[in-house]
Amino acid sequence: MSNILIVDNEISICMLLRKILRKQGFTVDTALSGSTALRMLKETAYDIIFCDYQLKDKELNGGMLMNSIHKLHPHAAVVIMSAYPNVRVAIRMIKEGAYDYLLKPFSVAAVLALTGKIINDTKYPLKDERPLSLNHNDQYVYGESPVSKELYHQIAMVAPTNYSIIILGETGTGKEAVARLIHLQSKRAHQPFIALDCGSLSDELASSELFGHERGAFTGAATERKGAFELAQGGTLFLDEITNLSYPIQTALLRVIQERVVRKVGSLKEIPVDIRLLAASNENPVVAVARGAFRLDLFYRLNEFSVSVPSLRSRLEDLPLFIATFMRDTAITLGKETGHFSAQALACLRNYSWPGNIRELKNVIRKACLLTTDVPECDITSLPEEIINAYNPVTMAPHRLPATRNHLRIKAGKTALPKIMVTKKPAGDNKTKAAGALHLDRKTLCDKLQLPDTLS
Template identity: 50%
Template sequence: MKNILIIDDEINICTLLSKFLGKHGFDVDTTMTGNAALKMMKEKTYDLVLCDYRLKDTDGAQLLQDIHQINPATIVIIITGYTDVRVAVEMVKNGAYDYLSKPLYPDEILNLVHKAFAHKDAEQERRASRPVESGSEPEVRETLLSRNQDDKNNKYVYGESEGAKELIRQIKLVAPTDYSVIIFGETGTGKESVAHLIHHHSKRNQQPFVALDCGSLSKELAASELFGHEKGSFTGAINTKIGAFEQAQGGTLFLDEISNLSYDIQVALLRVLQEKVIRRVGSLKEIPIDVRIIVASNEKLSESVQRGKFREDLFHRLNEFTIYIPPLRERREDLPLFTTAFVNQVERELDKSCGKISSEVWDCFQQYSWPGNIRELKNVIRRACLLTPEMEDITMIALPLEMKESFNQLPEEVHISGELAMMSNDNDLKTVALQAEYNKIINVLKEVKYNKTKAAQVLNIDRKTLYNKLRLLNINY
């Protein structure tokens, strides 16, 4: 039988948790002060401690240190109010397993306790089977997150700038927890890659990672894509569909451009996050879910709340931890690292050896504003390597028109831009129309810093139509 100690200065919470956990097979003791808890721990070994952050005679941070001095193997879960969540994050970094925010829900507590014990058992098994020279887990994690370390076939590239180092530090901090995370950054900064990294270094890394682009979902499709539907629940529902929450069971669900969800869907999403159950469209059966939520937006959700576009209660439910990804123009020290990584990747894709990048191109890279960020850099490298003969230096000729214009190197007589330059018949009406459409879309994308949602609004078309035109015109942003 596992021994649990509950430390809380509210007698009602101690009584409630003691009875509830006792009914589920745990040996539970309670106390209302930190000093009494430490005395009890010296007399009896506890497998897990549920500790309120704010106590009359001490706080959770100090108590965590004292507990680990007495018994480093004891699992500590912090109970905290909403205003102390940031402190709880720091405590997880210092050795707490996780935290629970008030109000407390018994089922949520029981689930977290079981997960904590399962995680501890798995760690003990891994240590027993791991060679001594392989290093401790913190050292292994540090290696995984070190600069230019290969996570999955060089899928991730870590920068050297201060912004990049801070980004990695925050990923390392939040990854082992189950916190909901908001990732904020401009289009093309790599929000989904950061979400993948958080999942990859989390306790859920052996479970599914499911990504869903909320920006491309209509109001009618969003409920089905998120929660699934039953056969015959609406016109066109010819089969039962498993939604993203069920697909991500036990793992991580990444919701990109979440601010584009309709108000009704936001209400349904809030209910799912609070109650941890879903109902498929057309069904009354509730399905329990255990999913970590990571969301992303290229606009600040707090500003969306102020404009009435995003529910405030949903924002606070998601905002347990926020990660800001700096744009490429704010981390130019990382340009050589990203460029080298993308060149190597393209060489493998094209099965060719690319030459060196000319000094003029490097100057252009350093001066360019990179409105499309890392995604734009990758596309520029792919284009340049494709257009440049094998082993020849990459020069300004291979760069897109907008970059050459910004560098003041474009001859005045050249007017045809981008991939449509191959359309040489200026008298062909279809060609002229496509060229005009291409130029207009490119200009609008630049104006809105490559935010597709805003671009669609400016162009007075829906997002789906914009995506179709981007594919047709081979615009890769």
């Protein structure tokens, strides 16, 4: 994967860019001064360097550092950053060999689009030949369950086309990961993949994020800005939580899809765009249409094909694979061995309903691995209380359970009979209902009562 160096006086800028680019799988280092960066550059070959023009070094600015970089690493791509728009400086930097001039504050989409452009530029023989959109940290885990295989079959079938697709699924199921897989298997794989969360965008912000704006178009618009449609030019645009867009923005979006041109806020100029559109929603757009929150004609434009991402509880056969993958990734992140889950802990994980799906599972695994120190396995004490409380406690050792009213303690043998019989009586001597009330299966109840399973 490509190595990237961030050189900036402000640690907040370094950390922001580091977070953005690490999520894309890049190896990212940071330096708070030009002199530190030079020492690092003599030891490591970086493919891309984001460098602030105004460095805190007394006799070294971004331009001077760029010249030194080109002597050390002629094929490295240098992006000069600045919070002060200066056309003369920008032109001079590009003439002297800068790949681009990036103004602060910048958007995540702008950074990703620029990095993707560098990777796809044949002038820069980077180590990584994969497109930017392959996110190593969030790379989709291929499950083996029937529902997982059906999902991959649908992706393989529709990805090579240019169809607009609606991706449906509960929160945390991995809808963006599916969108990335579709992009990677499409003819646009080596073009940008731009993802935009529409969940909390106001009308003004949504217009700017989607279509861009001209300088002075509204209060705070100090510079011209490209929108997601322009940034995704030639590639794929993924709009998450699309049913949350307001009606006026939906109308503007419909026009762009129909006409394939965008008009920036504050501009009369129309810009042709060539993108593939993928959209996602937790709520089925048909339901949103029925309640008057989503335009029917926009739904028809987007729904040339739909993909449903299964919930985690419907693919529990894949749970061991997900757990192993997340534990491996967490071990790399923490820089330590994470061991494995105990039998009781695994039983708890299998029994839980996972309302937050894969995202919730990943967070649980990361937390459990962090809490586990100096022991070979993650046991039940490392799991959240709601997961422990949801577990069927028949086979769980009582001393391992937290003392809460939510836990039903049932011991093997005669001591369990009184509680079971109390529950069985109001169930009308129906063992199936009694078992359900106790959160047991029918066979376990029969074993406890020492009754044949053939009885009603």
